[in-house]
Amino acid sequence: MxxxxxxxxxxxxxxxxxxxxxxxxxxxxxxxxxxxxxxxxxxxxxxxxxxxxxxxxxxxxxxxxxxxxxxxxxxxxxxxxxxxxxxxxxxxxxxxxxxxxxxxxxxxxxxxxxxxxxxxxxxxxxxxxxxxxxxxxxxxxxxxxxxxxxxxxxxxxxxxxxxxxxxxxxxxxxxxxxxxxxxxxxxxxxxxxxxxxxxxxxxxxxxxxxxxxxxSLKFDISVDENVCGESERLRASFGTRPVWIAASTHPGEDEQVLTAHGRIRERYPDALLVLVPRHPQRFDDVADLCRMRGEHLARRSRSEPVQRATTVYLGDTMGELMRLYGAADIAFVGGSLVPIGGHNLLEPAILGVPVLSGPELANFLDVAEVLRSANALTDIADAEALGEAVSDLFAAPAERLRRGDAGKAAIMAQRxxxxxxxxxxxxxxxxxxxxxxxxxxxx
Missing domain, CATH: 3.40.50.11720 (3-Deoxy-D-manno-octulosonic-acid transferase, N-terminal domain)
Known part of the structure; x- marks a missing residue:
């Protein structure tokens, strides 16, 4: 003893x-x-x-x-x-x-x-x-x-x-x-x-x-070099179009994300949304929702390629979120536009991807504060604000790079x-x- x-x-x-x-x-x-x-x-x-x-x-x-x-x-x-x-x-x-x-x-x-x-x-x-x-x-x-x-x-x-x-x-x-x-x-x-x-x-x-x-042990997150390489290959397959990811989404949140994506495509018609529901039992339901909303869908689980007409790439696999984050220009982390308490803001941040989040962050207040202090977290309140924030960052590549670098540096400093x-x-x-x-x- x-x-x-x-x-x-x-x-x-x-x-x-x-x-x-x-x-x-x-x-x-x-x-x-x-x-x-x-x-x-x-x-x-x-x-x-x-x-x-x-x-x-x-x-x-x-x-x-x-x-x-x-x-x-x-x-x-x-x-x-x-x-x-x-x-x-x-x-x-x-x-x-x-x-x-x-x-x-x-x-x-x-x-x-x-x-x-x-x-x-x-x-x-x-x-x-x-x-x-x-x-x-x-x-x-x-x-x-x-x-x-x-x-x-x-x-x-x-x-x-x-x-x-x-x-x-x-x-x-x-x-x-x-x-x-x-x-x-x-x-x-x-x-x-x-x-x-x-x-x-x-x-x-x-x-x-x-x-x-x-x-927090969360700040000691590491990045597998193999994952980075796979992200680069995936990003190359998307072409030069603007790409954003909405990850770990919940019921009531997917609808807001798709509404935001519609507004983004008014300014950027070739924009691609990578949508990753939090729970695997919802993959088919979210796929149906995308089709009902008129989106041209490709599903990762079926190895469906992202074509020019594709508007939503559904990340309906397990264990690949970091790869998908690394292939995006901007990341929205879900569980934050509905009363869930948020999800892991660190994963996109450590990859140098600018991070957006809704107000429901009870489970990640410490991480959010670190990123806010570095001006590396964009807080949004609803679908309209989400669409506007993503569009504004698409229009400002230098600011995207600055926020991504600032977020990564802030996380590294907390180890x-x-x-x-x-x-x-x-x-x-x-x-x-x-x-x-x-x-x-x-x-």
Whole structure:
């Protein structure tokens, strides 16, 4: 057990709130199971949701990232853990099927993936017992009371990294005060993204001596040179026409994007929109919407070429967003014209692509502020403003270049959270040289 573990109270807060929480989960279990039933991939049995996974031999690290966005944000940390702790098997868990597919696409056999068990007491105990991790790492706000309890009972140190807690989430968690205080008492170290996030965690009961502000891991994003090369080839296939991308869009947002594109084409008739819906189950619906709006559509999933008459290129594939961003002159990041909280502004910015966003940015306020400070983020309020902003940037290539360069430089200047996070995690683990080489089991 780590030295940090000794800083925990000898008797954690009473678990009555967790017992009530568990009872509520059991009562709602039919609804919960139905909700996760479709979150599945063929290579993983659904019984993983009950903690039924193969036992592992040797040293193991466990990192939980809920879905696609968290997996992408955690990528620098995952790569660093694989490099720094080669004697450990790294197990990644996700809640969603799209998150599982992203883990496989990014890391393949370099890591082991399982679906995280539902937070029933028995499932949590079975899962932690089978993994027997030397360290459990929860990404952002994934605070599951029974999983944390299972780690505590087994003596597994727990870290929460890239910890964030929005004001909206804080209001919800505050109503579960006793439950959250009990859960946070099981966390050995919490690495918050900002002073504001740290203060909210303190209000929920996180001890200050086990809380650090390290910055956002999102800023340590890296760009694969192969991806850049593929972006250049894709851009060349589009020709010299102006190209903009609307990525990670949601219902109610695609309609606004297509309205904006119609206005853009009044000034730039050959403009091409690359439209990338957030969720794959919506690809066909968005394709139908484009046709209904009279757009000439090409679908990437079908390898349909972009021809002179094509007005919308539908990015209906998974794992290719960075390639598509790199092929555009301007990027609008979705989830921001509808009350979703925004999506990852860093991906286009690190590629030097000027970034536009709507006002709904609760999940990315820190990133938005960095880009705004560098005059590298264009805020738009609606479809009309989006069309006008894109058209104005098409008309000003020098300004596009300046904003793209400024955004990339601002992101590069914020790096460093990864090193600080790794330093904190190292205090919870033995030195890699002291560990035996793991026994490699089949997955």
């Amino acid at each position: 780590s030295a940090e573990r000794s800083s925990l109270p000898s008797r954690p807060p009473k678990g009555w709130a967790r017992c009530l929480y568990s009872g509520a989960l059991y009562t709602l279990s039919p609804l919960i199971w139905r909700r996760v039933w479709r979150e599945q991939v063929p290579t993983h049995p659904r019984l993983e949701r009950l903690g039924l996974v193969p036992a592992l031999n040797g040293a193991t690290l466990w990192l939980h990232a809920a879905s696609v966005g968290e997996v992408i944000a955690a990528r620098p940390l995952i790569e660093a853990l694989c490099s720094r702790y080669p004697a450990h098997r790294l197990v990644i868990t996700t809640m969603t099927a799209t998150g599982a597919e992203r883990v496989d696409a990014l890391f393949g056999g370099e890591v082991t993936h399982h679906f995280v068990p539902l937070d029933f007491p028995g499932a949590a105990r079975r899962f932690v017992s089978k993994l027997a991790p030397d360290l459990a790492i929860f990404f952002e706000t994934e605070l599951w009371p029974n999983l944390l309890e299972a780690c505590y009972r087994q003596g597994t140190p727990v870290a929460v990294v890239n910890g964030r807690l929005s004001e909206r989430a804080m209001r919800g968690y505050r109503r579960l005060g006793a439950l959250m205080a009990n859960a946070l008492a099981k966390v050995d170290w919490l690495a918050a993204k900002s002073n504001e996030d740290a203060e909210r965690f303190r209000e929920l009961g996180m001890a200050s001596e086990r809380l650090s502000v390290v910055g 460093g959270a990864l090193a600080r996070t790794l330093d904190g995690l190292e205090r919870l683990l033995p030195c890699p040289s002291e560990l035996p080489t793991r026994t490699d089991n089949s997955q």
